[in-house]
Amino acid sequence: MQSSDVVVVGAGIVGAAVARRLALGGFRVTVLDRGASAGGTSSSGEGNILVSDKGPGAELDLAVMSGRHWTALAEELPAELGSGFPDLEFEAKGGLVVATTAAGAKALLAFAATQRSVGVDARPVTAVEAAELEPDLTPHVAGAVFYPGDAQVQPTVATEALLASARRHGARVRQGVTVLGGIVSQGRLVGVETTAGRFSAEHTVVAAGPWSAEVAGRLGVRLPVLPRRGTVLVTARMPRRIRHKVYDADYVGAVESGDAALQTSSVVESTAAGTVLIGSSRERRGFDERIEAAVVGELAGKAMVLFPFLADVPVMRAYGGFRPFVPDHLPVIGPDPRLPGLWHATGHEGAGIGLAPGTAELIGALMTGAEPEIPAGPYAVTRSSLKEETNG
Incomplete structure (x- = not known):
């Protein structure tokens, strides 16, 4: 059995950002994806980093926070990865x-x-x-x-850059690995069963984009992502x-x-x-x-x-x-109390590129018990607007 502190399921931009944030925080991280990194939603968008399409509320709060982090990442990642790495094409064009x-x-x-x-x-x-x-x-x-405040980034390159940075800080990335089910001990998720064997972890983060409901279902919970x-x-x-x-x-x-x-x-x-x-x-x-x-x-x-x-x-x-x-148009970010050890970072619809850094910051803060930059409650899987969908 392979052991980590955290297994991140999904090597798209949200999973990559979460992996980097947790690796920088000292966690031993393994990223699993049944396909190639950035092979799903992250490679099929326009690279939007927007505040213009969001009205007042939790999604706008997350977008504003994420925008600040994207500005920092646009400097940090090239400096860390060197001139040989492809250009992020970050452009604060408005x-x-x-x-x-x-x-x-x-x-x-x-x-x-x-x-x-x-x-x-x-x-x-x-x-x-x-x-x-x-x-x-x-x-x-x-x-x-x-x-x-609107900006753009090349989404595939940005995903690979976040993963490369995560690797530099100790994360492992495994492609072509499908999650088949969960490993549960005394009511807690302690790892995942996969086509490449067992991976034990104190925390498992589902960041599988539109396939998150399928993954969550294999782990034993209902998640209303379509x-x-x-x-x-x-x-x-x-x-x-x-x-x-x-x-x-x-x-x-x-x-x-x-x-x-x-x-x-x-x-x-x-x-x-x-x-x-x-x-x-x-x-x-x-x-x-x-x-x-x-x-x-x-x-x-x-x-x-x-x-x-x-x-x-x-x-x-x-x-x-x-x-x-997600039916209420908000991503699902944070722990799932229905199955301790399970976390979600999904449901961003077409805004995942822009919201990835803020999502990673929320996961990182919540997992370490720190105070998040913005309130995390609106993104919880237990929020009232998702109650009917999660209970089925």
């Missing part, structure tokens, strides 16, 4: 949210006002100012808000013409919706490689991996509303992935 109708502008400005009431830098800008920020933006701007499908388009490379993360005001409503049906909204941004990423779709249809022409068409059409010049730019490819959806 976000511009645009409404093209009077009704959309009214809702957007009201939403921004609620954010400013809790300290978010949300700056209403005129159509003229929006055009100065984005010269190729549609002229049909009814209202816009600029968020200097896959929510998303699709992203990638254009051919071009000189950078889009300077910020730009999205239409409908995006916030799509993020907050629990509807299973297809929803699309326009999110457009350039990458360091010269491509343009176009999203975003949300749809609950299990683990169906098909990319559908109708979704691609909707995404392309809405992107051209914001940036008409994109009509002449070829789409190079489309890719999709599954995001871990």
Whole structure:
């Protein structure tokens, strides 16, 4: 039997961040993933680090804290890993949210006002100012808000960097290892049974993204995490013409919706490689991996509303992935009192890249008995808004 203080199930960006935080704190950590590191949700997103799409409440609190840690990580990881490691492509580019109708502008400005009431830098800008920020933006701007705090990172590289740092501090990462069940002694989870044998640990953290419910079920508890499908388009490379993360005001409503049906909204941004990423779709249809022409068409059409010049730019490819959806739209972070020794770090849906460092800080504080930077209660698996789902 292989022994650690902590087993982290999932080598995506949340699991990687948790592993690094715990390894830095002196824990002996083993990370297990049934596939490759960053092989699931973390490799199928846009690398968003956002405050602009979150209203006042626990998710915004976590996003603000995580943003501070991302700024620090953008300096710490390259310094630690050296110039030979790929660039994180961290860019504090800011976000511009645009409404093209009077009704959309009214809702957007009201939403921004609620954010400013809790300290978010949300700056209403005129159509003229929006055009100065984005010269190729549609002229049909009814209202816009600029968020200097929005940023972007290359998600696969960031995941691998966090794992590399964790390894430097003693963590072990095992790929191609599937968790089959739990090892329970006197009512406490003391390890996991896997396809590579037994791994004993005082703590087991489930950070398996949209597959977390499956893993938790094998360990003996119910966890209401469902896959929510998303699709992203990638254009051919071009000189950078889009300077910020730009999205239409409908995006916030799509993020907050629990509807299973297809929803699309326009999110457009350039990458360091010269491509343009176009999203975003949300749809609950299990683990169906098909990319559908109708979704691609909707995404392309809405992107051209914001940036008409994109009509002449070829789409190079489309890719999709599954995001871990929780019915009350909050991640599940912390210990599970139903099975002592079990912890959760999952349910971030499309915000996992941005929220990973804050999630890791919460886990690290709670596991050592320290005071978290923000209250941990809203993310507990025992919260009232999840009671029906967790009890089944």
